[in-house]
Amino acid sequence: MKTSNFQIVPLRTEIAEAARRAAAAGVSDHAVITADSPNGFPCRHCLRWAQLGERMILFPYASIPPGHPYSESGPIFVHAEPCERYKETGEFPANFRKHRVFRGYNANFNMIDAEVVKDSEPEVMIEKLLQNPEIAFVDTRSVTRGCYTFRIERV
Ligand SMILES: [Zn+2]
Structure with missing residues (x-):
């Protein structure tokens, strides 16, 4: 296993479970979708792409909490x-090495830097961003749709 100065922070299990309960209860902003393409439905909890035919819950997640200029809520599966x-x-998820943007935030949730992954070397981008001591965490998102994928923190 590769040693790195960062760790991947997937979606918390309590949030995934709450989304499943809300979808089962028919809450209107929690939709159940059947995956119909191999690389269109990333699960933020297990960090895998849904397989064809798997059922996914689509719901809004506040990756940056309310009360800040960069507060943000958006759709995740x-x-x-x-x-x-x-x-x-300790390992960057193999499924998400491409088509990601990395946003660096300070401890007040302000975005202070951003990079687009190039040449499938996300570790290089992450370590570059984390060299700035002002950056408290890095969020990675889809470069095309902009959806939150997961957080990266210093070890
Ligand atoms: Zn999953």
Whole structure:
């Protein structure tokens, strides 16, 4: 296992479970979608792409909490069935090496830097951003749709 100065922070299990309960209760902003393409439905809890035919819950998630200039809530997917939270937190998830943007935030949730991954070397981008001591965490998102994927913190 590669040693790195960062760790991957997948979506908390309590949030995935709450989304499953809300979808089961028919809450209007929690939609159940059946995956119909191989790389269109990333689960933020297990950090895998949904397989064709898997049911996913689509719901809004506040990656940057309310009360800040950069407050942000946007759509994410989790598996509708229970899945295992991504465990290899010292390793960048193989499924998301491409098509990601990295946004660096300070401790007050202000975005102070950003990079687009090039040549499939996300570790290089992350370590570059984390060299700035003002950056408290890095969020990675889809470069095309802009959706939050996961957080990266210093070890
Ligand atoms: Zn999952």
